[in-house]
Amino acid sequence: MARPPRVYKTAAIVLRQRTLGDTDKIITLYSADYGKVDAVAKGVRRMKSRLAGNVEPLSHGSYMFAKGRNLDIITQAQSIETFQPLRDDLGRLSYALYAAELLDRATEERAENFTVYRLLVDTLRRLATRDDIDVVLRYFEMSLLTQLGYRPELRRCVFRGEELKKDKTALWAPALGGVVCMECKPVDVVLTALSSEALAALQLLQDGSFSEAAKPLDSGELAVELERYLRDAIHYALDQDVRSAAFMDEVRKGPGPVPQTPGAGIR
Numbered sequence: 001m002a003r004p005p006r007v008y009k010t011a012a013i014v015l016r017q018r019t020l021g022d023t024d025k026i027i028t029l030y031s032a033d034y035g036k037v038d039a040v041a042k043g044v045r046r047m048k049s050r051l052a053g054n055v056e057p058l059s060h061g062s063y064m065f066a067k068g069r070n071l072d073i074i075t076q077a078q079s080i081e082t083f084q085p086l087r088d089d090l091g092r093l094s095y096a097l098y099a100a101e102l103l104d105r106a107t108e109e110r111a112e113n114f115t116v117y118r119l120l121v122d123t124l125r126r127l128a129t130r131d132d133i134d135v136v137l138r139y140f141e142m143s144l145l146t147q148l149g150y151r152p153e154l155r156r157c158v159f160r161g162e163e164l165k166k167d168k169t170a171l172w173a174p175a176l177g178g179v180v181c182m183e184c185k186p187v188d189v190v191l192t193a194l195s196s197e198a199l200a201a202l203q204l205l206q207d208g209s210f211s212e213a214a215k216p217l218d219s220g221e222l223a224v225e226l227e228r229y230l231r232d233a234i235h236y237a238l239d240q241d242v243r244s245a246a247f248m249d250e251v252r253k254g255p256g257p258v259p260q261t262p263g264a265g266i267r
């Protein structure tokens, strides 16, 4: 665990914020050098705060911190990018907020992991600029599970350990951490049949680069099918659900009563 000096500076992305007293907020950031950090932004609820614009969720900036007695304090912030397209489009925004909440729930404070920081930056950039946002999110989910030690086993049957045969269907067993073959088929766990295309696509999400993984998911249909499997895997890995997922689902369902934006830092 990295122990920062009394004053330190790092690039970071704001995951969420919550109010503190009448004028302050507690900001949760995922930083390049120190992992997840909770810090106080003083005075940001006042009209003229210079910090306020840089501590909104999904802000990407360079932040200066001072060690505090309990929580560290954000003393300066400089914007790196605003991801404006995310803020202009409710669909993109709902996906990005989901990604931020998932990362927040899946990580411990002050556990440095530069790859995870990089993954979040790349994901927000892709969500802001690409049209295949379902594919972007699937890649993020699988990469995050892998990075945090919850990599699903997709090559061997998790029941007996034998290698899966190529081009065969298999069964998705998220509670066991991967797939089982049709021969084993344990009786007391929830199993979902996986087509050979779905299994191959999951394997590529796990082992391929983003562009390699995105290719077979071009049509978008498979990306939506994979959402179910990855949500199961996340549910078992974290032992909790990601609340913004419901907001994302609502937005995607399309016109209807306007869904409520989840409060900026309420969880």
Ligand SMILES: [Zn+2]
Pocket (backbone or CB within 6 Å): 157, 158, 159, 160, 161, 162, 180, 181, 182, 183, 184, 185
């Ligand atoms: Zn088996």
